[in-house]
Amino acid sequence: MTNTVPAAANPSYDQLPIIDLSDADRGPEARARLHDRLHGAAHDVGFFQLVGHGVTAAETDALLAAMHAFFRLPEADRLALDNVGSPHFRGYTRTGDERTAGARDWRDQLDIGAERPARIPAPGEPAYWWLQGPNQWPAALPELRAAALTWIDRLGAVADRLLRELLTAIGAPADFYAPVFGAHAHPHLKLVRYPGSADDGTGQGVGAHKDYGFLTLLLQDRIGGLEVQRADGRFHPVPPLPGAFVVNLGELLEVATDGYLRATNHRVVSPPGATERFSVPFFYNPRLDARIEPLPFPYASTAPGATDDPGNPLFAEYGYNELKGKLRAHPLVAERHHAELLSPA
Numbered sequence: 197m198t199n200t201v202p203a204a205a206n207p208s209y210d211q212l213p214i215i216d217l218s219d220a221d222r223g224p225e226a227r228a229r230l231h232d233r234l235h236g237a238a239h240d241v242g243f244f245q246l247v248g249h250g251v252t253a254a255e256t257d258a259l260l261a262a263m264h265a266f267f268r269l270p271e272a273d274r275l276a277l278d279n280v281g282s283p284h285f286r287g288y289t290r291t292g293d294e295r296t297a298g299a300r301d302w303r304d305q306l307d308i309g310a311e312r313p314a315r316i317p318a319p320g321e322p323a324y325w326w327l328q329g330p331n332q333w334p335a336a337l338p339e340l341r342a343a344a345l346t347w348i349d350r351l352g353a354v355a356d357r358l359l360r361e362l363l364t365a366i367g368a369p370a371d372f373y374a375p376v377f378g379a380h381a382h383p384h385l386k387l388v389r390y391p392g393s394a395d396d397g398t399g400q401g402v403g404a405h406k407d408y409g410f411l412t413l414l415l416q417d418r419i420g421g422l423e424v425q426r427a428d429g430r431f432h433p434v435p436p437l438p439g440a441f442v443v444n445l446g447e448l449l450e451v452a453t454d455g456y457l458r459a460t461n462h463r464v465v466s467p468p469g470a471t472e473r474f475s476v477p478f479f480y481n482p483r484l485d486a487r488i489e490p491l492p493f494p495y496a497s498t499a500p501g502a503t504d505d506p507g508n509p510l511f512a513e514y515g516y517n518e519l520k521g522k523l524r525a526h527p528l529v530a531e532r533h534h535a536e537l538l539s540p541a
């Protein structure tokens with residue numbers, strides 16, 4: 197059987213393909229092998245484990261220390277940052293206030309983005325400008341701000357390299373999307389805690405969803421619970437791999453490649469009992485007003501078309517794609533600040 201698309205590096209459902217980004221610097225042969233594996237992983241699975249990314253254990257430990265300190269703050273300190281007070285969807289979401297796939301998630305989290313002044317959309321301007329605005333930081337933990345903003349810069353640089361290698365791997369110009377990133381890109385970071393299982397028996401840590409942007413780089417601890425929908429339609433666990441980032445493709449890469457690369461559904465099953473799980477997803481997103489042009493690449497003619505789900509339309513103008521998700525996930529923020537954007541039930 198011939199197959200022009202290279203097979204995923206590891207076809208087993210027991211672990212995701214493992215991609216070593218440092219192969220890009222080991223000469224033309226190693227780089228060509230990297231491109232084969234990356235192509236296969238991105239096309240066949242939409243998820244992989246990234247090693248050789250250059251982020252050190254010390255850098256990771258600094259972020260994790262700040263995150264753990266945040267979740268150890270008295271609840272009142274965390275609630276002082278309640279995102280219900282932010283029309284920009286920034287700040288703290290208490291456990292049970294977030295919804296995915298129409299049901300309650302069982303996690304609490306701090307949402308952080310690029311630190312910019314609020315931009316209130318004028319009449320006639322796109323509503324997604326609401327997503328730009330200041331973060332909320334805990335007064336009792338000043339080091340969190342530096343740790344989080346440093347992480348956004350660091351992972352943004354890794355994601356930038358990875359996107360270039362991925363575009364090269366599928367035969368596209370490496371810098372095709374460079375204009376939609378740069379100084380006005382809209383990265384997003386979440387510090388997340390899953391506080392064990394809710395008593396409703398659903399096991400929903402976070403419900404099945406796709407991410408909205410280009411690439412997500414996730415740091416997960418050793419507890420496990422992340423699951424990815426594979427080609428057989430079933431959700432398979434992603435066993436933690438120490439030192440690796442779990443990478444997945446977001447909806448914009450699906451739009452850009454007309455479905456040749458896919459944004460893959462994933463979810464988190466709550467840890468058992470009172471076990472806590474921590475994770476840090478970093479979302480590599482372009483500027484809000486980026487309009488994602490179709491990618492010129494040699495496999496474009498074989499692309500099946502992007503997913504057509506009336507319940508989850510994919511928007512090529514990035515800001516609308518993120519706003520759709522935020523309004524759905526944070527109904528309390530949406531009702532308080534953006535009632536005019538909610539479609540009548």
Ligand SMILES: O=C(O)CCC(=O)C(=O)O
Binds near residue numbers: 386414416463475476
């Ligand atoms: O916590 C995780 O492992 C994944 C979280 C996730 O998929 C998300 O927040 O988009």
Ligand SMILES: [Fe+2]
Binds near residue numbers: 405407412
């Ligand atoms: Fe996600």
